[in-house]
Amino acid sequence: MSAKLRSTISKIGYPLLTLLLLLLAWQLVCSLGNVPKYMLPSPADVVAAFQKDWRLMLGHARVTLTETFIGLFLGIAIGFLMAVVMDRFSILRKMVYPLIVVSQTIPTVAIAPLLVIWMGYQMLPKIVLIVLVVFFPITISLLEGFSSVDRDTVNLMRSMGANRMQIFRYVKLPNSIGHFFSSLKISVSYAVVSAVVSEWIGGTQGLGCYMTRVRKSYASDKMFAVIILISVISLVLIWLTSLIHRLCMPWDRINHKRHSHPY
Numbered sequence: 001m002s003a004k005l006r007s008t009i010s011k012i013g014y015p016l017l018t019l020l021l022l023l024l025a026w027q028l029v030c031s032l033g034n035v036p037k038y039m040l041p042s043p044a045d046v047v048a049a050f051q052k053d054w055r056l057m058l059g060h061a062r063v064t065l066t067e068t069f070i071g072l073f074l075g076i077a078i079g080f081l082m083a084v085v086m087d088r089f090s091i092l093r094k095m096v097y098p099l100i101v102v103s104q105t106i107p108t109v110a111i112a113p114l115l116v117i118w119m120g121y122q123m124l125p126k127i128v129l130i131v132l133v134v135f136f137p138i139t140i141s142l143l144e145g146f147s148s149v150d151r152d153t154v155n156l157m158r159s160m161g162a163n164r165m166q167i168f169r170y171v172k173l174p175n176s177i178g179h180f181f182s183s184l185k186i187s188v189s190y191a192v193v194s195a196v197v198s199e200w201i202g203g204t205q206g207l208g209c210y211m212t213r214v215r216k217s218y219a220s221d222k223m224f225a226v227i228i229l230i231s232v233i234s235l236v237l238i239w240l241t242s243l244i245h246r247l248c249m250p251w252d253r254i255n256h257k258r259h260s261h262p263y
Contacts, residue, residue, distance in 0.1 A: 041221035046228065049221035056210070057229055063205040065233070067123055067195045071130025072188065078131060079138030086139075087146040087172070088164075097143075104136050108197055116202035126198040126206070133194045134187045141183035145176025181245040188237040196230055 023043050029035060030042035037045065050057065082100075086093035108129065115125035149172050157167050199208025207226055214222040 038218050038220050041224055045221040046224045049219070050225040050229070053222055053225070057207070057226060060205060060207045060210045061229065061233065063123075064192070064195050064199065064207045067126040067199075067206065068130060068188075068191045068237075070123075071127040071195070072134055072191045074127065075131040075134025075187065075191070076138055076184070079135035080142060082135065082139045083142035083146065084168075086143060093143075100136060100139065103132070108133060108194055109201070112198045112201045115198065121202050121204055126195050126203065129198045130191045130194045133190045137183040137186050137190070138180070141179040142176050145179035146172045148179075149175045177249060181241065181249070184245075185238050185241050188241055189234045192230060192234045192237065 027043050030037075030040060030045075041049070082096070086096060111132065112125070112129055115128055119125040119128065146168075153171055154167055157171060162170070195206065196208040196211070199206035200212055201208075203209045207230055211223060211226050214226070
């Protein structure tokens with residue numbers, strides 16, 4: 001067996017086997033009849049619910065994804081600008097950084113109702129909540145990337161007559177790309193969850209709104225189906241982020257393999 005095949009089995013085969021065993025155990029527990037269906041539907045019931053309502057779910061998913069992508073784009077842009085400005089002006093970093101950290105101690109569930117009251121039940125409060133959640137990891141990771149540059153490289157650039165913009169473009173920005181993608185993987189999952197939470201609290205469309213409706217009707221099979229759909233969407237977005245990371249930084253994958261298999 002080749003090393004590549006063993007690596008593939010280790011990364012994909014074992015998790016899939018674990019998932020299959022969990023599904024079998026879940027189905028077995030439900031088949032014994034000890035748990036009512038309204039409390040824990042079987043995997044077969046969940047699949048049947050998705051097949052019955054998949055058009056409606058995908059329609060709501062389209063709304064959630066629209067909010068997610070808009071909020072994610074704005075959050076990345078704001079996080080990038082804040083990181084650049086705080087890196088440029090140390091006094092501003094000392095003033096703003098603690099406030100950013102404190103802002104993240106406020107639960108999302110506590111902010112969402114206020115945004116709905118202030119901005120209504122349309123898409124705007126959902127996007128604002130996603131931006132508030134996304135910009136923090138982006139800002140912090142980029143700041144860390146800017147600050148962790150090799151000082152000798154910066155001094156060399158200065159000795160060659162490079163200005164601040166050139167040092168930022170050729171040294172700091174490339175050094176922060178890895179940090180950026182690491183935070184982006186976290187941000188995409190946070191963005192989806194934030195969109196669903198804000199829809200759940202107040203909205204007319206989206207997966208969170210759909211969850212509220214099926215919960216009130218005690219349709220637990222549909223509730224499980226939409227939860228799985230949300231998880232799948234988050235996993236796909238994380239996978240796409242990893243794919244873009246590999247395309248933008250192919251050398252990072254080579255270095256990882258070299259450290260993993262030095263001989």
